[in-house]
Amino acid sequence: MFGLGLDQVLVLLVVGFFVLGPERLPHAAASLARAVRRLQRYCADAEARLGTEFGPGLEELRRPLREAADVHATVVSGLPSPARPGSTVLVGRASHDPEAT
Incomplete structure (x- = not known):
């Protein structure tokens, strides 16, 4: 559902428990389920x-x-991931930017 993993759902439940409290959390969860x-x-x-x-x-x-969508997936899969070891993420302005100097 919505691409959420089990760990993310558990974090949302814990946050919901602290924000809404134990009295209102079941009602909010039921309302959310109905809306979905x-x-x-x-x-x-x-x-x-x-x-x-x-x-x-x-x-x-x-x-x-x-x-x-296939082209987008191909392009994105070819990009380096910042979380991947050894990948480089460029930060700052491009070298061809005239205002960079």
Whole structure:
């Protein structure tokens, strides 16, 4: 759900416990769960409506978006990660910046 790992969910629960307190935390969690279910239902309904409205043309609309997402993933995977040992992160202005001098 939302790309959160178990450790992140636990941190959110602990923070929620301290912010909301033990009395209001269950109610807040239930409200959040209802909102997420409602959002999922809304998205599924919107996708179904688009499918019926556009029919086969919807795939033609999705294809460029999918290709752009693939290009983005390829570019991002080729970038060095600051967390990766031995990678260099450039900080500061570019050398071709006329205001850098």
